[in-house]
Amino acid sequence: xxxxLASTLVVTLAAQATANSWFGKTAVYxxxxxxxxxxxxxxxxxPHPAPSDRKNLQKTVSDNWHDKIVTPYxxxxxxxxxxxxxxxxxxxxxxxxxxxxxxxxxxxAYWTETEDSANQAYGSVKEWIFDSWSDSQLKxxxxxxxxxxxxxxxxxxxxxxxxxxYQSAADKLGETAAYPGDWLYSSWSDSDIxxxxxxxxxxxxxxxxxxxxxxxxxRQSRLASQNAQGAYASVSSSAAxxxxxxxxxxxxSWSDSQIKEWADSNGIKVPQGSKRNELLALARKHRARLYGxxxxxxxxxxxxxxxxxxxxxxxxxxxxxxGYTNWIKAQIGLAANTAYESGKxxxxxxxxxxxxxxxxxxxxVNSLTGAAAKAASSSSSSISKxxAxxxxVAxKxxAxxAxxAxxxxxxxxxxxxAxxxxxxxxxxxxxxxxxxKAKDEL
Numbered sequence: 001x002x003x004x005l006a007s008t009l010v011v012t013l014a015a016q017a018t019a020n021s022w023f024g025k026t027a028v029y030x031x032x033x034x035x036x037x038x039x040x041x042x043x044x045x046x047p048h049p050a051p052s053d054r055k056n057l058q059k060t061v062s063d064n065w066h067d068k069i070v071t072p073y074x075x076x077x078x079x080x081x082x083x084x085x086x087x088x089x090x091x092x093x094x095x096x097x098x099x100x101x102x103x104x105x106x107x108x109a110y111w112t113e114t115e116d117s118a119n120q121a122y123g124s125v126k127e128w129i130f131d132s133w134s135d136s137q138l139k140x141x142x143x144x145x146x147x148x149x150x151x152x153x154x155x156x157x158x159x160x161x162x163x164x165x166y167q168s169a170a171d172k173l174g175e176t177a178a179y180p181g182d183w184l185y186s187s188w189s190d191s192d193i194x195x196x197x198x199x200x201x202x203x204x205x206x207x208x209x210x211x212x213x214x215x216x217x218x219r220q221s222r223l224a225s226q227n228a229q230g231a232y233a234s235v236s237s238s239a240a241x242x243x244x245x246x247x248x249x250x251x252x253s254w255s256d257s258q259i260k261e262w263a264d265s266n267g268i269k270v271p272q273g274s275k276r277n278e279l280l281a282l283a284r285k286h287r288a289r290l291y292g293x294x295x296x297x298x299x300x301x302x303x304x305x306x307x308x309x310x311x312x313x314x315x316x317x318x319x320x321x322x323g324y325t326n327w328i329k330a331q332i333g334l335a336a337n338t339a340y341e342s343g344k345x346x347x348x349x350x351x352x353x354x355x356x357x358x359x360x361x362x363x364x365v366n367s368l369t370g371a372a373a374k375a376a377s378s379s380s381s382s383i384s385k386x387x388a389x390x391x392x393v394a395x396k397x398x399a400x401x402a403x404x405a406x407x408x409x410x411x412x413x414x415x416x417x418a419x420x421x422x423x424x425x426x427x428x429x430x431x432x433x434x435x436x437k438a439k440d441e442l
Contacts, residue, residue: 028122028178035236036179043215046067047321069118072223073107076100081107083201087227112226121222125178126166130159131225132196138162140187145169182214193217251283259283356395 020117029037037057041048041064048060067074073081082092082105088110096102121128130138138158142149147165150157170177185193193213197204202220205212259279263270268286270279 025116025119027062027065028119029065030058032178033176035181039181040179043219059316065118066115069122069222070113070115071108071111073111074104076104076107078103080201122179125180126163128225129180129184129221130162131228132200132221137188137192141184144187145172180218182211185214185217200227231368248284289307 029040030107032040034052034054034057037054037060038048038050038052040061044064046060046064046068049056052060073084076084077099078100081100082097084093084107085103089108090110092103093106096106100353133141135153135155135158137154139149139153141147142158142165143161145165147169148162149161167177170180170183173183175181175183190208190210190213193216194204196209197213197216197220200220202216205216254262256276259282260270263279263282263286266286268282270282274282320399
């Protein structure tokens with residue numbers, strides 16, 4: 001079969017287009033200014049001729065991009081590799097603790113950066129480079145660059161303002177923004193940079209110069225952002241699980257009428273003739289209203305603090321990569337405690353109900369005589385036992401949920417579990433005491 005020149009040309013162009021779509025994506029650094037290409041090479045300690053033409057600079061960046069950005073862990077030392085595994089909730093395999101090559105293979109299994117994700121990230125640096133800044137550093141940047149920030153200056157509004165005005169700030173200074181220069185950190189002192197590096201377990205370059213400090217900060221910012229986001233996602237999940245378990249315990253301790261009353265007070269329509277399982281399902285659907293979203297608010301607050309420099313408390317809890325997780329967990333403990341208090345409240349309600357029921361029964365018995373009194377006594381005993389049983393069930397549910405929350409949130413929740421158990425015993429004791437008192441009065 002013979003192909004015409006036109007047919008051959010069409011096939012060739014189609015093949016070229018296909019190759020371009022598969023392998024020919026434009027690398028983000030191909031759009032960088034020459035100064036940014038040189039800056040990136042200098043930050044990563046890669047020799048390059050000076051002065052260099054753009055073509056040579058791009059090729060040098062391209063030759064090193066994968067090793068430095070996509071798989072940088074291959075050049076990490078054993079301590080950094082072990083710390084990263086710890087951050088991911090993993091332990092180095094026995095016998096490999098000092099073997100960097102083996103540790104790198106283990107890290108590879110949990111590494112999330114790819115060629116595409118790196119290309120996308122460095123295509124919009126403003127979306128993540130501020131993640132690890134403290135609130136005061138964000139404020140200083142906004143003030144220095146004349147960026148208005150709504151009051152009150154909360155972290156979310158600060159981040160939104162600096163991101164939206166990042167490009168215009170660079171333009172006003174005549175600076176590049178794709179891979180930013182030292183202008184981005186002009187409001188940081190040398191000690192600020194040293195603290196940032198030290199808190200995250202990154203080596204402070206020696207000998208120390210401002211240029212070398214900023215180069216190290218700029219080089220590590222992407223990983224610092226990923227670590228903070230990963231830790232946030234992990235503890236958010238744990239806190240959410242704890243919140244769910246404890247709210248189930250609270251709901252299970254309520255009577256049908258209490259659930260209906262709660263639904264009515266929150267504007268939740270309850271279909272007529274709803275059975276208990278339907279009432280519980282409806283309540284769980286709106287479970288956030290049980291706590292007013294206090295746990296989620298605490299989580300958001302913890303994340304904002306986790307991506308910031310939080311003074312002595314942060315420094316004491318932070319030990320390299322793993323410090324992110326440990327410190328945020330300490331903060332998330334507040335969320336678990338909030339949920340636990342609601343669970344403990346269920347015990348108190350149950351105990352109070354038992355006591356009230358026994359008291360009412362006792363009062364009724366006092367007004368009766370003879371056979372009526374005996375009948376009331378039997379009724380009182382039945383009511384007391386039922387109330388005590390309800391309290392016991394609620395107490396066990398809350399204790400079980402608190403235990404589950406404790407396991408989900410590691411050591412931070414152990415205290416909550418112990419408190420839940422103590423509260424449960426107190427509730428049961430109170431109910432039992434009320435019941436005994438009613439019987440004695442009979």
